[in-house]
Amino acid sequence: MEKQVKNEMKIELLSKSANEAFARISVAAFASQLDPTIEEIADIKTSVSEAVTNAIIHGYNNAEGIIKIKAKLYEDEIEIEVSDTGSGIENIEEAREPLYTTKGNLERSGMGFTIMENFMDELSVESIVGLGTKIVMTKKIKKAKTT
Numbered sequence: 001m002e003k004q005v006k007n008e009m010k011i012e013l014l015s016k017s018a019n020e021a022f023a024r025i026s027v028a029a030f031a032s033q034l035d036p037t038i039e040e041i042a043d044i045k046t047s048v049s050e051a052v053t054n055a056i057i058h059g060y061n062n063a064e065g066i067i068k069i070k071a072k073l074y075e076d077e078i079e080i081e082v083s084d085t086g087s088g089i090e091n092i093e094e095a096r097e098p099l100y101t102t103k104g105n106l107e108r109s110g111m112g113f114t115i116m117e118n119f120m121d122e123l124s125v126e127s128i129v130g131l132g133t134k135i136v137m138t139k140k141i142k143k144a145k146t147t
Contacts, residue, residue, distance in 0.1 A: 007033060007073040015060040015067050015084065017053075023069055023082075024049045030071050031078045034141040043119035044078065044139055050112040051082035051135045059086025059133055076141050077121070083134040089127035096125065 009030050013019040024045045031044050048069070055067045070081040089095045096113040117123050122138040 003074045003077075005072050005074060008071070010068070010070045012066050012068050015056045015063070015065045015086075017056055019067075020049055020052045020056070023052045023067070027069065027071050027078075027080055030073070031139075031141075033073055034076070034078060035143070036141045040139065040141055044080070047116045047119045047137055047139075048080060048082065050115050051080075051137070054112050054135075055082060055084040055086060055133070058089075059084035061087065076143060078139050078141065080137045080139075081134060082137075083132060085132040088129040088131055089125070089133055090129055092125050092127055 007030075009026075011023070011026055013023060027048045028041050028045045031041065036044070052067055052069075055065075056062065059065065059067075065084060065086055068081075068083045072079045096117075098111060098114045113123070113125070116135070116137055120137040120139050122136075124136045125133065126136075127133040
């Protein structure tokens with residue numbers, strides 16, 4: 001049985017670092033409809049921040065482009081998609097390795113995907129060199145027990 005979407009949002013923003021906070025807060029505010037804990041909201045904010053920052057720094061190499069964010073709410077989870085039409089990732093498996101970075105000169109930690117994997121329940125990455133990258137993350141929201 002397919003999960004039923006309870007609500008959905010889409011935003012597009014320029015690949016400027018100033019927009020990273022907007023993206024993160026927008027998705028967190030949308031997720032609040034599921035009544036998440038403070039920790040769940042923090043996990044979502046951090047993961048969106050990492051995905052958007054990756055698009056800005058790696059996808060567009062700090063050039064101007066569009067980052068698209070879609071979020072869907074289900075009964076007890078949020079699915080977040082962050083996509084760009086930037087340079088793409090040549091080797092996704094290598095890029096997902098902890099501490100791997102192509103921007104060592106910028107003091108990047110290479111922990112973006114590792115952070116997203118640890119803070120979210122599911123993470124998938126699709127990328128085509130020259131066409132862009134799509135990251136889809138899912139977070140289960142544990143409902144508080146009512147007595």
